[in-house]
Amino acid sequence: MAREVNTVLTIATLLPDLLGTYGDGGNGLVLAQRARQRGVHALLVPVELGQEIPEASIYLLGGGEDGPQRLACDLLSKSSFKQRVDNGATVVAVCAGLQILGHSFSVEGNDRYQGLGLVDVETTRGTSRSVGELCARVGDRTLVGFENHGGHTTLGPGISPFGQVLRGRGNDGAVDGYRTGRIWATYAHGPVLALNPWLADLVLESVLGYELEPMQSVADQLYAERCAALSPR
Amino acid sequence: MSMDPSARNRLAILAVRTVNWGSRVTRRGSGTVAGGRIGLQLSPKLLSALARGRTTIVVSGTNGKTTTTAMVAAGWGGDVTTNATGANMPAGHVAALVESSYANAALEVDEAWLPEVVREVGPAVVVLLNLSRDQLDRANEVRQMAERWRRCLSTESGFRGTVVANANDPLVVYAAMGATNVRWCDIPTRWMADAKSCPRCTLAVHYQVSTWSCTCGFAKPTTLSTTLHDGLTVDGVDVPLELSIPGAFNEANAALAITALDEVGVSPLDAVQRINAVRAVAGRFTLRQWNGHTLHLLLAKNPSGFDALLSTVEDDDADVWVAINARIADGRDPSWLYDVPFEKLRGHRVWCLGDRRLDLATRLDYGGVAFEVVNDVDRIPASPEPVALLANYTAFSEWLARSTPC
Numbered sequence: 001m002a003r004e005v006n007t008v009l010t011i012a013t014l015l016p017d018l019l020g021t022y023g024d025g026g027n028g029l030v031l032a033q034r035a036r037q038r039g040v041h042a043l044l045v046p047v048e049l050g051q052e053i054p055e056a057s058i059y060l061l062g063g064g065e066d067g068p069q070r071l072a073c074d075l076l077s078k079s080s081f082k083q084r085v086d087n088g089a090t091v092v093a094v095c096a097g098l099q100i101l102g103h104s105f106s107v108e109g110n111d112r113y114q115g116l117g118l119v120d121v122e123t124t125r126g127t128s129r130s131v132g133e134l135c136a137r138v139g140d141r142t143l144v145g146f147e148n149h150g151g152h153t154t155l156g157p158g159i160s161p162f163g164q165v166l167r168g169r170g171n172d173g174a175v176d177g178y179r180t181g182r183i184w185a186t187y188a189h190g191p192v193l194a195l196n197p198w199l200a201d202l203v204l205e206s207v208l209g210y211e212l213e214p215m216q217s218v219a220d221q222l223y224a225e226r227c228a229a230l231s232p233r
Numbered sequence: 234m235s236m237d238p239s240a241r242n243r244l245a246i247l248a249v250r251t252v253n254w255g256s257r258v259t260r261r262g263s264g265t266v267a268g269g270r271i272g273l274q275l276s277p278k279l280l281s282a283l284a285r286g287r288t289t290i291v292v293s294g295t296n297g298k299t300t301t302t303a304m305v306a307a308g309w310g311g312d313v314t315t316n317a318t319g320a321n322m323p324a325g326h327v328a329a330l331v332e333s334s335y336a337n338a339a340l341e342v343d344e345a346w347l348p349e350v351v352r353e354v355g356p357a358v359v360v361l362l363n364l365s366r367d368q369l370d371r372a373n374e375v376r377q378m379a380e381r382w383r384r385c386l387s388t389e390s391g392f393r394g395t396v397v398a399n400a401n402d403p404l405v406v407y408a409a410m411g412a413t414n415v416r417w418c419d420i421p422t423r424w425m426a427d428a429k430s431c432p433r434c435t436l437a438v439h440y441q442v443s444t445w446s447c448t449c450g451f452a453k454p455t456t457l458s459t460t461l462h463d464g465l466t467v468d469g470v471d472v473p474l475e476l477s478i479p480g481a482f483n484e485a486n487a488a489l490a491i492t493a494l495d496e497v498g499v500s501p502l503d504a505v506q507r508i509n510a511v512r513a514v515a516g517r518f519t520l521r522q523w524n525g526h527t528l529h530l531l532l533a534k535n536p537s538g539f540d541a542l543l544s545t546v547e548d549d550d551a552d553v554w555v556a557i558n559a560r561i562a563d564g565r566d567p568s569w570l571y572d573v574p575f576e577k578l579r580g581h582r583v584w585c586l587g588d589r590r591l592d593l594a595t596r597l598d599y600g601g602v603a604f605e606v607v608n609d610v611d612r613i614p615a616s617p618e619p620v621a622l623l624a625n626y627t628a629f630s631e632w633l634a635r636s637t638p639c
């Protein structure tokens with residue numbers, strides 16, 4: 001297994017003060033810890049309001065309320081974020097973060113708002129708010145999580161969904177999130193990577209470019225328990 | 234056929250009394266919410282009718298409602314009607330006001346119900362403690378809550394009372410600013426994570442040592458009626474605060490309670506004597522016994538509550554028990570565990586209890602905190618010292634029922 005010993009893996013959590021409503025900071029912690037436990041030198045950097053966006057291998061976008069979501073989108077569109085993504089950075093986005101990356105999204109009374117346009121998707125206001133457990137099939141894996149949002153997201157022709165919804169709503173009741181190049185997006189908010197250790201490792205492997213050694217921890221027990229609780233029999 | 238309103242209210246009150254009596258006799262319930270609910274069905278304006286002629290202080294906020302309400306009731310002196318069982322929605326208020334007809338009432342109010350209760354009760358004083366994320370699967374957005382509070386307390390809404398407000402919480406300040414009479418209280422407030430972005434304009438709020446402000450001009454109020462730094466001062470009077478219950482956050486709660494009572498004519502020097510003597514509130518702050526263990530049972534329902542309690546856990550290597558459920562009353566999504574700075578417990582061993590003990594254990598594992606997952610509570614080895622047991626809402630109730638007072 002080839003491994004660059006001196007690589008520093010920088011994981012940046014973007015605007016946690018605006019996009020961090022549902023324990024979303026957990027995703028950065030999980031990535032960093034799982035990398036460190038495999039001997040990778042990982043650096044976790046929260047990028048708060050007013051700070052420059054540093055160069056990083058992985059950028060994380062969390063969920064947020066309507067006003068902060070708009071502000072986060074404004075700030076990111078004026079920042080170096082788009083350029084860094086074009087240059088090859090990986091992005092993991094949940095909930096509001098998922099919406100911001102698209103062409104447009106709707107907040108507060110259906111006003112349409114321009115997104116970052118990094119992915120060909122758009123989000124309109126759904127007829128109701130979706131609050132509850134979310135479970136989706138991703139290839140031969142099961143994604144478990146919790147969603148709390150009012151969005152209805154439509155994917156453009158070339159965009160693949162991240163998973164097929166088994167329970168909950170996701171984008172539209174049928175599929176959840178999207179996966180394109182180096183961007184991963186799901187409506188499963190908060191610590192989705194803590195609940196799904198396989199997904200955390202998949203993201204890390206895609207960035208590091210090699211297969212990680214298997215690792216066992218209590219997170220596997222949690223994952224098994226949530227799968228048993230949420231998967232339709 | 235229509236019934237005249239006072240006859241309708243009399244009938245409703247009779248119904249509340251009957252249901253409360255019935256549920257007490259049959260021990261099915263504590264005789265609070267069920268009766269109140271039926272009363273409100275029979276007479277939707279019942280709460281307003283029951284509150285008429287009384288002097289009412291209502292207390293709301295994310296953390297500290299029950300304790301602060303108990304302090305208001307104790308500090309007032311004499312007989313006070315209060316919803317001490319924690320039933321803090323209108324049905325609970327109706328039940329409490331039917332049960333006793335004292336002229337003074339102290340009511341704890343759920344954050345989401347504050348606008349309705351203020352409209353119906355017309356309180357003399359509204360105490361706003363703090364506002365942070367709690368049960369987001371039910372309440373959704375904390376900024377929306379601040380906006381709803383602001384509307385119900387504004388001059389335009391007809392509110393004529395006084396707001397006693399925490400000047401260090403930008404969301405509370407935003408909510409209180411529309412009111413005509415506000416007493417701003419400068420009390421230590423640790424949790425700012427939910428107000429990093431300005432409630433008025435969403436830009437960044439800048440925090441300095443003892444103040445905060447935003448570039449839009451929204452800032453900490455400068456006319457402070459109450460300050461709690463080295464000591465408590467209410468309207469220029471030094472008040473000897475020496476609580477019997479622990480925690481810096483309880484001193485802040487007491488400061489707000491004493492200010493609210495000052496507003497209805499109770500001297501702070503009288504109120505503080507009575508509040509200093511409060512030893513326990515709804516099973517909290519007391520030592521309990523269970524199965525050979527001595528437990529210091531502590532309730533925390535959300536990140537800010539946990540943050541406050543974690544800093545009271547003694548800085549040694551003692552074991553700590555943490556019990557987490559995610560039932561309806563707790564909020565069904567335990568994502569918030571990642572907003573709690575559990576890293577403070579490094580050096581302790583944490584015993585993970587409750588329905589969602591694996592969520593907790595995973596959080597602790599990633600935070601570098603030693604943990605044990607407890608699948609069978611009878612197997613926890615006895616420890617010679619009292620153990621701190623931090624539990625969220627329904628887990629706290631379970632442990633309160635399971636244990637006995639020391």
Ligand SMILES: [Zn+2]
Nearest residue numbers: 431434447449
């Ligand atoms: Zn502002």
